[in-house]
Amino acid sequence: MPSRKELANAIRVLSMDAVQQAKSGHPGAPMGMADIAEVLWRDYLKHNPTNPDWADRDRFILSNGHGSMLIYSLLHLSGYDLPMEEIKNFRQLHSKTPGHPEYGYAPGVETTTGPLGQGITNAVGMAIAEKALAAQFNRDGHDIVDHYTYTFLGDGCLMEGISHEACSLAGTLGLGKLIAFWDDNGISIDGEVEGWFSDDTPARFEAYGWHVVRGVDGHDSEAIRAAIEEGRANGDKPTLICCKTVIGYGSPNKSGSHDCHGAPLGDEEIKAAREFLGWSHDAFVIPQEVYSQWDAKEAGQKKEQSWKDKFAAYKAEFPELAAEFERRQNNELPADWAEKSQAYIEQLQANPDNPATRKASQNALNAFGPMLPEFMGGSADLAGSNLTLWSGSKGLTSDDANGNYIFYGVREFGMSAIMNGIALHKGFIPYGATFLMFMEYARNAVRMAALMKTPSIFVYTHDSIGLGEDGPTHQPVEQMASLRYTPNLVNWRPCDQVESAIAWQQAIERKDGPTSLVFTRQGLAQQARTAEQLANVKKGGYVLSCDGNPEVILIATGSEVQLTMDAAAELRAQGKQVRVVSMPSTDLFDEQDAAYKESVLPAAVTRRVAVEAGIADFWYKYVGLNGKVIGMTTFGESAPADELFKLFGFTVENVVAAANSQF
Secondary structure (H helix, E strand, O other): OOOHHHHHHHHHHHHHHHHHHHOOOOOHHHHHHHHHHHHHHHHHOOOOOOOOOOOOOOEEEEOOHHHHHHHHHHHHHHOOOOOHHHHHOOOOOOOOOOOOOOOOOOOOOOOOOOOOOHHHHHHHHHHHHHHHHHHHHOEOOEOOOOOOEEEEEEHHHHHOHHHHHHHHHHHHOOOOOEEEEEEEOOEEOOEEHHHOOOOOHHHHHHHHOOEEEEEEEOOOHHHHHHHHHHHHHOOOOOEEEEEEOOOOOOOOOOOOOHHHOOOOOOHHHHHHHHHHHOOOOOOOOOOHHHHHHHOOHHHHHHHHHHHHHHHHHHHHHOHHHHHHHHHHHOOOOOOOHHHHHHHHHHHHHHOOOOOEHHHHHHHHHHHHHHHOOOEEEEEOOOHHHHOOOOOOOOEOOOOOOOOOEEEOOOOHHHHHHHHHHHHHHOOOEEEEEEEHHHHHOOHHHHHHHHHHOOOOEEEEEOOOHHHOOOOOOOOOOOHHHHHHOOOOOEEEOOOOHHHHHHHHHHHHHOOOOOEEEEOOOOEOOOOOOOHHHHHHHHHOOEEEEEOOOOOEEEEEOHHHHHHHHHHHHHHHHOOOOEEEEEOOOHHHHHHOOHHHHHHHOOOOOOOEEEEEEEEOHHHHHHHOOOOEEEEEOOOOOOOOHHHHHHHOOOOHHHHHHHHHOOO
16 A cells, blocks of 8 residues: 555655646645645545535645645645646646636636735634634534635745735634645745745734644645644634745755756756656556545545535425525525515605615615625724625624624735635635725735626725826726726726615626725715616616717716716707717626617717726727817826816816817
């Protein structure tokens, strides 16, 4: 029977051979962490390769995602649908083994991990989801939610600021089923890290409230086992296992050096490594006796069947809870959702009011929240400004995880990546809020949500120079354009309480990607709509007001819609035929068929003015090069909002002048 070292060596040789064949990649981390991975995956990890989506599986996250051949080797050896041909096609076009683990490519990859620090942060989100689901659904004698989240991370993850945000919160929330393995090899791309990373990492995590297992030999299987046992025994704190490893272990001439971090070892060094490891097999050849020890299919099926038996007993005793659990795991909305949400929207249209859209957002949460026990809200220390708390909000704490709201503190980036982890875990619809300006702190987590198509809902308030006196540091200008240019991300900037409620409804119903909801600080007048116009809001852009044969089209979003309506009235008084288009979601409007877009923006009408208190250049795609855009071309200033709108040209007179200049 193969020894543990031989089983770990299978990871090493697959990793170095795949990187060599691809002529690029990172062999060092997989070779250095192979012994840790062998113990975790063969002795502890609860998973079923024949059903990678089993609800109560343990989650494994490779936060140091550049070492992707580690997870690909583990998936292949364990029996997932990742054949050797895919290993040979590492980093090649259309393979299931891209350069970094990408969610949705290979079965068993739980999240995309390329940008360092986000994997551990996703893992925190998954551990939060596990703890909250367990609190909501488990009953005495029926632990149907009972799994761990394991993550590997390197020095780079720990240097990234987001790891501080996430790991601090993980300690505060007492995420006892989160176990992280720090690959303490002392090497990064530039060389030995002691010149730029001299933190006392164990002390740092102890200060966060983690249980820390220090000084573990990452190449000693028994030491690794003992550390995992210790971590699992400390159920009230997350655990950091500090594993001292040699990067590129097995490479006799390059191990322990940055030379093996991010480049192929080379044919001669690979030959030498085979001799050092005692591995006599050719490239991409794994002996059957090694496969048989790694194969987790039969054991995984038994583990899942055992859980199914437990769930059947749970279902017999708690049928309603079981049905609710299954609904949420399947990402299905309640049966009466469509009817009730639409009734609320129609009620708003029939009863005009003029709140700020951030308040309209809170009102929508109060209407929709009671229908959606899967809501998991939050704000980055701005709940009183973002208005993300609703009447049924309950904070999630270390002592009581039966909550639906996370007080994230001033952690915009951490919040956003944690939300992605919660969404990937399933069972919740996460939303989290900050000022639109501070999406910049979280930008890469938003991009990762779009890349993975996770249904995270990002709520951004104080959306323009309308913020006023706080000045240009807090006034977003280019942020809406940045969000709109992001593939797979649907963005809404509604003009009143009705569009705000529809934006929430559509974000909740969206399952194939994230949504950003962008709201104002200031009150906005409600617009009159017919039933047809109300239905067309969901198409992202629609005709709000129109004369029979328009000569000029005014396009606007959010707080500028009422301004364009006032300008249209003035133009009509001058004898002009005017159409006003409200475009709360340019992304959804762009998805409509050509006939609908032509019905809203007929090509024959070339006189057009777009009005938005954001970067002007974005809007030329709708008005054409000869059209006019009233928008921002500079940063804002500190002054009351009314003065700023006048200063930057957001006035009826300026809109009318822009329209008339085209006649």
